[in-house]
Amino acid sequence: MAKAELMDYERAIELFEPVLGFEVHVELNTKTKMFCGCANEFGSGANTNTCPTCLGLPGGLPQVNHQAVESSIRLGLALGCGIAESSRFARKNYFYPDTSKNFQTSQYDEPIAHDGEVTVELESGRRVTVLIERAHMEEDAGKLTHLGTTGRIQGAEYSLVDYNRGGVPLVEIVTRMIEGAEADAPEVGKAYVAHIRELVKALGVSNARMEEGNVRCDANVSLRPRGSNVLGTRTETKNVNSLRSVERAVRYEIQRQAAILDAGGTITQETRHWHEDTGTTSAGRPKSDADDYRYFPEPDLVPVAPSREWVEELRATLPEPPAERRARLREAWGFTALEFQDVANGDLLDAVEATVAEGASPAAARKWWTGEISRVANARGATAGELVSPKHVSELVALVENGDLTDRLARQVLEGVIDGEGSPSQVVEARGLKVVSDDGALIAAIDEALAAQPDVLQKIRDGKVQAAGAVIGAVMKAMRGQADAARVRELVLERAAQ
Amino acid sequence: MPDISAEQVRHLADLARIDLSDDELTSLTAELAQIVDSVAKVSEVATPDVPATSHPIPMTNVFRDDAVVPGLSVEQALSGAPEREGDFFRVAPILGEEA
Ligand SMILES: [Zn+2]
Numbered sequence: 195m196a197k198a199e200l201m202d203y204e205r206a207i208e209l210f211e212p213v214l215g216f217e218v219h220v221e222l223n224t225k226t227k228m229f230c231g232c233a234n235e236f237g238s239g240a241n242t243n244t245c246p247t248c249l250g251l252p253g254g255l256p257q258v259n260h261q262a263v264e265s266s267i268r269l270g271l272a273l274g275c276g277i278a279e280s281s282r283f284a285r286k287n288y289f290y291p292d293t294s295k296n297f298q299t300s301q302y303d304e305p306i307a308h309d310g311e312v313t314v315e316l317e318s319g320r321r322v323t324v325l326i327e328r329a330h331m332e333e334d335a336g337k338l339t340h341l342g343t344t345g346r347i348q349g350a351e352y353s354l355v356d357y358n359r360g361g362v363p364l365v366e367i368v369t370r371m372i373e374g375a376e377a378d379a380p381e382v383g384k385a386y387v388a389h390i391r392e393l394v395k396a397l398g399v400s401n402a403r404m405e406e407g408n409v410r411c412d413a414n415v416s417l418r419p420r421g422s423n424v425l426g427t428r429t430e431t432k433n434v435n436s437l438r439s440v441e442r443a444v445r446y447e448i449q450r451q452a453a454i455l456d457a458g459g460t461i462t463q464e465t466r467h468w469h470e471d472t473g474t475t476s477a478g479r480p481k482s483d484a485d486d487y488r489y490f491p492e493p494d495l496v497p498v499a500p501s502r503e504w505v506e507e508l509r510a511t512l513p514e515p516p517a518e519r520r521a522r523l524r525e526a527w528g529f530t531a532l533e534f535q536d537v538a539n540g541d542l543l544d545a546v547e548a549t550v551a552e553g554a555s556p557a558a559a560r561k562w563w564t565g566e567i568s569r570v571a572n573a574r575g576a577t578a579g580e581l582v583s584p585k586h587v588s589e590l591v592a593l594v595e596n597g598d599l600t601d602r603l604a605r606q607v608l609e610g611v612i613d614g615e616g617s618p619s620q621v622v623e624a625r626g627l628k629v630v631s632d633d634g635a636l637i638a639a640i641d642e643a644l645a646a647q648p649d650v651l652q653k654i655r656d657g658k659v660q661a662a663g664a665v666i667g668a669v670m671k672a673m674r675g676q677a678d679a680a681r682v683r684e685l686v687l688e689r690a691a692q
Numbered sequence: 693m694p695d696i697s698a699e700q701v702r703h704l705a706d707l708a709r710i711d712l713s714d715d716e717l718t719s720l721t722a723e724l725a726q727i728v729d730s731v732a733k734v735s736e737v738a739t740p741d742v743p744a745t746s747h748p749i750p751m752t753n754v755f756r757d758d759a760v761v762p763g764l765s766v767e768q769a770l771s772g773a774p775e776r777e778g779d780f781f782r783v784a785p786i787l788g789e790e791a
Contacts, residue, residue, distance in 0.1 A: 258755050259755070291783040352784060353783050354777055355780060488707070496749075
């Protein structure tokens with residue numbers, strides 16, 4: 195593959211105005227698939243969740259998942275969309291082994307939700323409104339693994355198909371053209387996808403794990419020469435599956451297209467593939483006959499006509515919009531922008547909020563969740579929220595604040611809690627980790643340590659207070675760490691003076 | 693009603709990945725034209741005030757509860773596979789259409 199010429203980004207923006215569009219696919223976290231009772235599970239054994247309906251075998255008859263419709267309507271409402279009075283499914287016909295039905299059940303002329311808008315905020319504080327054209331229900335396709343030298347289809351000798359994902363409910367959210375993003379275009383893309391991800395998570399309609407493909411983005415990019423009002427030819431970069439990649443892919447396409455246009459070339463309307471490893475896109479198939487899907491209304495399914503009462507009932511279940519919630523929490527917690535970002539980027543807003551509700555101070559809750567708990571989660575390849583409950587973290591914070599545990603002991607207690615040994619107090623009890631707060635026991639250990647190191651004692655008496663460190667260390671060791679070092683220091687200086 | 697051309701049938705066959713010989717193309721073009729003509733008779737009774745419909749029965753909102761129903765075993769699912777490898781269907785790669 196020849197390496198594409200790229201124009202310097204700033205120069206590209208001087209010469210051209212980027213115009214964007216996004217199609218985001220959200221996998222819903224229903225228990226079952228869109229049109230059959232097969233389990234909607236990630237990571238089960240290949241082809242263990244199939245039936246005649248999702249495989250398109252004779253006799254299969256699709257039936258619409260009520261929960262999936264409900265989730266789609268709630269998502270549509272959260273996007274500010276209108277919900278159609280009547281909405282129907284259509285067959286999108288194509289012949290490719292990721293579906294054995296030879297069509298994808300989707301929606302075409304009557305999507306469930308239409309005409310919404312979301313406002314995203316960039317790091318500079320700039321706010322950009324993205325208009326939503328539609329959000330429609332459809333089913334996911336099976337998963338292909340290309341085997342051969344490259345792992346990509348070029349050069350593949352054959353492909354393996356797992357139909358577990360085939361039929362999993364999706365909502366596809368399509369934006370209108372986004373103009374005026376200018377040099378912020380890559381960040382607008384990232385912020386938009388982040389917004390959708392956050393929204394579906396807050397709604398609880400998707401697991402929203404981009405690394406598992408729950409939220410996938412196709413990015414459309416075209417360039418309009420400055421001073422022209424004619425839209426450029428667009429490319430569609432498929433399956434950009436991380437927030438950072440959305441930003442990189444948009445930037446790359448702007449630079450690539452600018453170089454071609456500036457050299458007098460033309461852009462081919464085509465789908466392009468994003469390569470995470472090299473940070474580049476490469477040409478896929480041209481947009482042509484292959485996009486002739488011969489849509490027609492799905493004869494096996496009747497229309498979905500949500501009553502206005504149902505829609506209003508669902509509207510009442512919408513959570514606080516994520517951006518408003520963030521502003522409210524930041525204010526309430528009194529965090530700096532950086533501290534708050536730490537919590538938000540670590541997906542820890544829920545955890546910190548719940549821990550504060552259990553009585554911990556926001557600062558302590560933040561410290562534990564973004565610190566030790568995240569560190570252990572990282573080391574174990576888990577998410578922080580599944581390791582320990584907010585109630586237990588709050589209890590741990592209280593033990594430290596009451597002086598029952600030092601930070602170091604608290605970390606050991608946390609480990610016990612994570613390993614399922616019970617609540618923090620139970621772990622303290624079982625492991626005997628409580629701070630020795632009995633001054634008598636400390637003084638005995640201090641006197642012993644001072645007697646063992648007469649030279650240190652002399653130094654302290656001569657005013658070299660920092661020499662006390664050696665004695666404090668010995669005492670902490672004797673107490674197996676279960677003492678408050680500050681208190682030990684106080685007592686050492688007291689005893690040395692006598 | 694527009695006639696069905698051999699070119700249209702060729703295009704449809706390409707979309708459906710069906711390789712047609714010239715003889716098949718000729719006979720299918722004639723047969724398809726007949727089918728389209730027959731179906732077109734419906735248009736004669738469908739005046740503009742009759743709304744388009746995809747269903748004979750006016751019915752909406754037929755839903756299924758979101759509850760798992762046992763489906764096929766892996767062996768059953770793969771029993772019709774032209775080729776398999778482990779628990780996967782094995783297929784020839786189709787160039788230029790990476791999904
Ligand atoms: Zn199924």
